[in-house]
Amino acid sequence: MDHxxxxxxxxxxxxxxxxNLSGGVGYWFFLLILAGFMGSGVYSYxxxxxxxxxxxxxxxxxxxxxxxxxxxxxxxxxAAAVMLILPxxxxxxxxxxxxxxxxxxxxxxxxxxCLSFITVDLGGPLKVWHLIPGIGLFNWPSxxxxxxxxxxxxxxxxxTLVPCYILYCHYKGLPADERKYRxxxxxxxxxxxxxxxxxxxxxxxxxxxxxWNNPLLGPRFLASAFAAGPALIALVLAVIxxxxxxxxxxxxxxxxxxxxxxxxVINLIMLFSEVFKEFYTQTHHSLSAVYxxxxxxxxxxxxxxxxxxxxxxxxxxxxxxxxxxxxxxxLLPALVLLFFGIWIEKGxxxxxxxxxxxxxxxxxxxxxxxxxxxxxxxxxALGIFVVTWLxxxxxxxxxxxxxxxxxxxxx
Amino acid sequence: xxxxxxxxxxxxxxxVGRILSRKNDRRSFLKGAVVTGSxxxxxxxxxxxxxxxxxxxxxxxxxxxxxxxxxxxxxKRDTVTRLEKLARIRQGIDVRISTREPRxxxxxxxxxxxxxxxxxxxxxxxxxxxxxxxxxxKTQYIRIFEMEHGKMNVDAGDGKYFHEVPVDGHFYMGVQCxxxxxxxxxxxxxxxATWQExxxxxxxxxxxxxxxxxxxxACPYWGRRFNWNDPEVPSSEITRRQHYLxxxxxxxxxxxxxxxCIQRSREGRNTACVEACPTGSRVFGNLLDPDSEIRFVLAHxxxxxxxxxxxxxxxxxxxxx
Amino acid sequence: xxRFSATFSLLAALFLGVLLSGCREGGGHAAGVAERIKEAxxxxxxxxxxxxxxxxxxxxxAMEEYQGGFFRVEARRxxxxxxxxxxxxxxxxxxxxxxxAQAHGDIVLEHGEKGRRLVCFACHKPDNRNLLxxxxxxxxxxxxxxxxxxxCHFRQKRDWIGGAHGKRMEFWAGARVVKNCTSCHDxxxxxxxxxxxxxxxxxxx
Numbered sequence: 015m016d017h018x019x020x021x022x023x024x025x026x027x028x029x030x031x032x033x034n035l036s037g038g039v040g041y042w043f044f045l046l047i048l049a050g051f052m053g054s055g056v057y058s059y060x061x062x063x064x065x066x067x068x069x070x071x072x073x074x075x076x077x078x079x080x081x082x083x084x085x086x087x088x089x090x091x092x093a094a095a096v097m098l099i100l101p102x103x104x105x106x107x108x109x110x111x112x113x114x115x116x117x118x119x120x121x122x123x124x125x126x127x128c129l130s131f132i133t134v135d136l137g138g139p140l141k142v143w144h145l146i147p148g149i150g151l152f153n154w155p156s157x158x159x160x161x162x163x164x165x166x167x168x169x170x171x172x173x174t175l176v177p178c179y180i181l182y183c184h185y186k187g188l189p190a191d192e193r194k195y196r197x198x199x200x201x202x203x204x205x206x207x208x209x210x211x212x213x214x215x216x217x218x219x220x221x222x223x224x225x226w227n228n229p230l231l232g233p234r235f236l237a238s239a240f241a242a243g244p245a246l247i248a249l250v251l252a253v254i255x256x257x258x259x260x261x262x263x264x265x266x267x268x269x270x271x272x273x274x275x276x277x278x279v280i281n282l283i284m285l286f287s288e289v290f291k292e293f294y295t296q297t298h299h300s301l302s303a304v305y306x307x308x309x310x311x312x313x314x315x316x317x318x319x320x321x322x323x324x325x326x327x328x329x330x331x332x333x334x335x336x337x338x339x340x341x342x343x344x345l346l347p348a349l350v351l352l353f354f355g356i357w358i359e360k361g362x363x364x365x366x367x368x369x370x371x372x373x374x375x376x377x378x379x380x381x382x383x384x385x386x387x388x389x390x391x392x393x394x395a396l397g398i399f400v401v402t403w404l405x406x407x408x409x410x411x412x413x414x415x416x417x418x419x420x421x422x423x424x425x
Numbered sequence: 426x427x428x429x430x431x432x433x434x435x436x437x438x439x440x441v442g443r444i445l446s447r448k449n450d451r452r453s454f455l456k457g458a459v460v461t462g463s464x465x466x467x468x469x470x471x472x473x474x475x476x477x478x479x480x481x482x483x484x485x486x487x488x489x490x491x492x493x494x495x496x497x498x499x500x501k502r503d504t505v506t507r508l509e510k511l512a513r514i515r516q517g518i519d520v521r522i523s524t525r526e527p528r529x530x531x532x533x534x535x536x537x538x539x540x541x542x543x544x545x546x547x548x549x550x551x552x553x554x555x556x557x558x559x560x561x562x563k564t565q566y567i568r569i570f571e572m573e574h575g576k577m578n579v580d581a582g583d584g585k586y587f588h589e590v591p592v593d594g595h596f597y598m599g600v601q602c603x604x605x606x607x608x609x610x611x612x613x614x615x616x617x618a619t620w621q622e623x624x625x626x627x628x629x630x631x632x633x634x635x636x637x638x639x640x641x642x643a644c645p646y647w648g649r650r651f652n653w654n655d656p657e658v659p660s661s662e663i664t665r666r667q668h669y670l671x672x673x674x675x676x677x678x679x680x681x682x683x684x685x686c687i688q689r690s691r692e693g694r695n696t697a698c699v700e701a702c703p704t705g706s707r708v709f710g711n712l713l714d715p716d717s718e719i720r721f722v723l724a725h726x727x728x729x730x731x732x733x734x735x736x737x738x739x740x741x742x743x744x745x746x
Numbered sequence: 747x748x749r750f751s752a753t754f755s756l757l758a759a760l761f762l763g764v765l766l767s768g769c770r771e772g773g774g775h776a777a778g779v780a781e782r783i784k785e786a787x788x789x790x791x792x793x794x795x796x797x798x799x800x801x802x803x804x805x806x807x808a809m810e811e812y813q814g815g816f817f818r819v820e821a822r823r824x825x826x827x828x829x830x831x832x833x834x835x836x837x838x839x840x841x842x843x844x845x846x847a848q849a850h851g852d853i854v855l856e857h858g859e860k861g862r863r864l865v866c867f868a869c870h871k872p873d874n875r876n877l878l879x880x881x882x883x884x885x886x887x888x889x890x891x892x893x894x895x896x897x898c899h900f901r902q903k904r905d906w907i908g909g910a911h912g913k914r915m916e917f918w919a920g921a922r923v924v925k926n927c928t929s930c931h932d933x934x935x936x937x938x939x940x941x942x943x944x945x946x947x948x949x950x951x
Contacts, residue, residue: 066677067636068562068654077638077651137636137651137678140488144616144635151492151617151633159615159639208761221735222609222645298580373647374568374600375580528919530790532782538910546943553945563948587946591938606779693796693919704938705913705930712779713786716814717918718909723783726910738779746905 026185030407037406040257044402048395055392058385059134067137069385075372076380078135080390083361085131087242088124088397089213090235090360092169094243095121096206097273103199109266115408116254117247118177121206123401125170130393158216165209172202181408184415210235217368225302225368234284235360240277242356244270245349250401252346260409267345271334278331278352285327285359305377306367313370315379320363326355480514483507492617493630493669501669508673516660516674522667525691527624533685533740534625536708536722537599540745543704544569544590544597551701552601555664555686556672559656566650566683567601567698579731599706601698602627602648602683603731603739610640610649619680625712625740626685628670636678645732646739649682664688685709712740789814796920803915805923806889812907817922820915820929823888831875856935869894869933895927 021029037045062069072079098117102110133139144150145163154160176198183190214235217226248270255262292303304310309317330352333344371377382390490496490504505522512520549567558564570582574594582598591597608627611619618633619640641649655677667673668688675681686696690709694700699707710717719742722728726744733739798805805818823829834840834849842848858864871879878886880897896903905911912930915923927933 066652066654073653074564074641074650075647077641132637135637137638137680138634141633141635144492144618144633151495153615153617156612157615157639159613159637163615204758204761216639217642220609220613220643222643298578301580369642371580373645374570374584375578375582376584530786532779532786534783536910541911543938544943545941546945549947550944565945565947568947569943584947585949587943589940590943591940606782690918693793693917695914695916695918699913699918700916702913703930705911705925707913708909710909710914710918711790712783714790715787716789716812718914720783721813721908722910725905725908740779744910746901746911 021186023182026182029185030403033407033410034403045399048399048402051391051395052399053392054388055390055395058388058392062134062385062389063139069383071380071382071386073378073380075376075378076366076369078365078369079380080362080382080386081131081135083365084390084393085128085135086213086217086365087357087361088128088131089166089210090239090356091243091246092121092124092128092173093206093210093236093239094247095173096203097240097244098247099199099206100203101269103196104203107269109263109269112412113247113251113262113266115177115181115412116250116405118173119401119404119408120243120247120250121173122170122177122404123397125166125173126400127393127397128166129170130396131390134389134393158212158219161212162209162216165205165212169202169205169209172198172205176202177408181411185411187415187418207236210239217364222373223302223368224299226364228288230284230288234281234288237277237281237284238356238360241274241281242353242360244274244277245353245356248274249346249349249353250405252342254405254409258409260413264342267342271337271345274349274352275331275334278327278334281356282327282331285324301371301375302367305370306363310371311377313377313379315381316363316366319358323355323358323363326351327359330355480511483511483514487511487632490632492633494617494620505669508669512674516663518660518663518665520663520665520667520673522669522673523688523691524669527622527626527691530711530713532625532712533604533690534710534712534719534723535604535685535741536719536726536728537741537743538706538708538746539596539598539743541704541706542569542597542599543706544571544586544592544595545703547701547703548599548698548707551697552683552686554662555689555697556683557656557658557663557667557674558650558681559652559654559658559675560662561657562653564650564652564656564681566648567599568647570598570600571595572598598743599698600646600731601741603646603737603741604683604685606738606740607736609643609645609735609737613639613643615639622670622687624691626670626687626690627682628684628687629680629682630670631673631675631679631681634679636680638680640680645735645737649680652677652679652681792921793919796917800920801916801923805915808924809890809893810907812909812922814922817924819889819892819924820926821889822891822926822928826888829876829888835875853934856937857933889926891933892927895933 070079070081095117098110098114101107102114133142136142145152145160147154152160152163154164176195179195180190211232214232217223218228218231221227248267251262251266251270254260289303289307292300296304301310305313306316306320308314330348333348334352338344366380370380487504487507491500493501496504501524505524508522509520512518546569549565549569552558552567553560553565556566558566568584570579570584571586571590571592572579572582572595574596576582579598579600586592604621604625604627606621606625608621611621611627614620614634615637616633616635618635619627619629621627636651638651641651652675656675658674663674664672666688668684668691671684671687686694686698690696696707696709699709708718708722710719712719712723714720722744723742728742728744730739730742804821804824806821808817808819810817828834828849834845840846855863855866858868867879869878869880871877871885874885876888878888878891878894880886880894884893884897886893892903892906896906902911906924906927909924912925912927915925917923931938
């Protein structure tokens with residue numbers, strides 16, 4: 015045991031920051047790029063703040079756009095951490111246990127992005143205190159958006175506290191007391207499902223929007239999340255494996271691959287089921303789907319995107335399922351394809367057509383402005399930054415802890 | 426039906442009461458915030474014109490005020506005074522903002538005669554003028570759809586026509602907020618910034634709305650509008666008789682909607698669209714008065730409501746001669 | 747594992763319970779507004795704060811009753827340019843050359859079906875031009891022209907009396923005051939004319 019068991023929480027934080035500020039040229043270059051995107055995002059947001067949301071491409075018909083699309087997708091990524099937490103903590107799988115902290119880091123990053131996207135989408139961001147119970151007025155349990163505020167913040171809290179506690183114990187060289195964090199792990203498993211179901215209910219509960227008002231939406235959200243989220247985590251793990259001394263067993267990638275394939279196949283089945291329902295007997299309610307897949311009244315901004323997404327999804331799912339040769343060389347591009355395929359399909363491909371045509375049947379196209387795109391890129395950079403700054407010290411602590419444990423074993 | 430309604434009001438009263446009983450800590454928080462805010466504002470504008478200082482103090486006090494439904498009579502008076510002062514500073518005009526309460530035994534209802542409307546859109550113009558709606562984005566609460574004979578779905582109608590009307594073989598259908606008895610927008614709002622008044626009008630507390638636009642997504646009738654930019658109305662065109670929940674000036678980033686011209690209807694007047702309609706296609710009145718015109722329409726005409734299957738219970742009926 | 751699933755189902759049940767409680771809220775009027783309206787059968791006292799002085803237009807008591815009793819209607823007689831008509835149409839014959847064209851040349855008579863257009867004396871009383879007449883012996887003041895119109899347009903008149911045709915002036919509350927037929931319709935050419943709309947909705951494409 016080294017002296018670090020006497021160290022307090024404060025020095026844990028200081029050390030974490032210190033470690034994050036040390037790195038090679040590549041690391042600093044990476045941070046610089048992120049800072050560039052974040053800077054342009056902050057500037058663009060100042061423009062939007064000054065001019066109002068008219069600086070975006072949204073209007074009274076397409077009243078939600080790029081921000082809410084990304085929010086919806088990223089809630090799924092956040093929820094997908096459960097796909098590591100469940101095997102790690104409940105089934106005590108050693109491979110998953112080793113990397114679960116990385117999954118949780120990705121979830122926290124995704125949640126930070128979610129909350130940022132919601133904030134930049136608000137017309138009155140300074141008035142968010144109206145949402146705080148006590149000084150504001152919270153329309154709970156009636157408003158699903160109020161539910162979403164609770165579940166997202168709660169999940170952020172859970173996913174910060176549990177890994178923080180475990181890491182802090184490991185930092186001190188002590189094993190974390192499972193009895194202390196186990197209840198919170200169970201809660202976070204349940205909570206992960208609920209954040210995504212509640213986000214789905216946000217749309218699913220609106221009879222005004224037949225494209226969303228569909229009982230399959232919630233389950234489909236989960237399926238696509240459990241494909242895209244672990245895909246992202248696998249990519250992050252691959253990056254860690256290649257850039258740090260923290261090596262990841264290829265067995266783990268195979269396990270993740272299985273999870274992803276199953277979720278992706280279920281997602282595709284559900285997508286097919288929806289497409290069948292919309293097009294076999296085309297009703298008045300199918301217009302959004304027609305707009306999405308084929309265009310309506312000469313408006314077809316999303317058509318190339320959705321077909322790209324479908325092609326990406328199917329290709330990636332096939333590659334992942336067949337896994338020719340079992341080589342990571344094909345695995346990683348397939349994961350990238352799947353991730354971006356679901357991003358398009360579940361982001362812009364879900365939110366925008368839900369609002370087109372308007373309830374009065376009017377069709378317009380939506381395309382984000384540069385302000386919107388810059389803010390979005392800025393928030394994504396912020397998320398990547400948060401994930402980096404969470405995972406780097408975590409790996410360092412874990413590696414050190416692993417060596418301590420190993421040296422302890424003979425004793 | 427009268428009984429559950431009453432219960433519901435009681436529930437709201439109880440809720441408001443509970444909030445108010447906790448008002449001490451709430452108030453002190455807000456008061457502290459207002460003082461801090463004002464101090465900040467004052468120090469920030471120390472070198473500015475005195476008028477500027479007053480404007481920012483008023484704006485800060487406005488920023489920290491409560492939801493309209495939780496305000497005491499004094500608070501309502503104070504905010505109205507502040508808003509009237511702000512109108513003088515910002516637009517250079519004297520406005521009168523009312524907080525007139527709903528009348529007893531009144532539930533507003535609306536009838537629209539689709540065999541009479543000729544599509545002149547006088548109602549649309551009158552509505553924009555009366556309600557101080559943003560001219561820059563050309564926001565309108567009312568849409569008139571030109572519909573071909575043989576189809577009854579608004580989707581098939583043309584809401585963008587601009588040619589001589591009426592066109593043969595067509596009829597015209599007006600759409601606006603239907604003041605649903607079971608409004609999905611109210612249910613959606615996360616901050617209780619929109620609600621149904623006892624006289625049936627669905628209103629928005631513009632200063633409480635955070636601009637998330639969930640209500641907009643929830644409305645099956647496209648009845649709500651958002652202020653994407655700072656609303657612009659030439660001072661000379663501003664309707665000065667205003668209501669807190671009605672046509673007072675909105676700011677950027679908040680929702681607004683048709684309120685059956687609450688500033689007029691609460692005073693017993695016809696809404697601006699009824700007043701402007703040259704063909705008498707619009708019928709407005711009290712649904713609880715068996716002698717009212719709207720009740721005559723419901724009793725003697727075959728009426729229908731838009732998207733009735735959604736269970737929103739619009740208080741807006743279409744009828745034919 | 748048993749403990750896990752028990753916790754999980756408990757949480758799920760709790761979650762669903764609260765979520766469903768949200769569903770009930772706002773569904774208070776499930777029985778519908780129609781029922782609420784049906785129950786409201788007691789007449790509501792007329793708002794006495796609105797008086798005749800609130801109307802810029804002159805009104806007269808209508809010679810009809812609606813479901814709520816007597817009501818008033820916009821007076822039209824004084825708005826006629828050269829009233830009284832007997833100023834010209836008196837015992838002496840009108841001998842001015844082109845008199846009819848000069849006095850009434852602006853009138854386009856487009857009332858009645860094509861080929862069976864109405865003539866002046868379908869409505870105007872031949873022997874007393876200050877009055878209207880739909881049938882011999884049925885003389886009507888210009889203020890009460892609805893009685894003449896209703897002679898043919900009895901369906902519209904029924905709707906007008908009830909409130910489904912025409913409209914109330916200024917107020918929905920207070921004692922009932924409605925527009926007259928000729929307030930909106932030109933009696934000589936009652937159909938509304940084709941014209942450009944007052945405004946347009948933003949092209950949203």
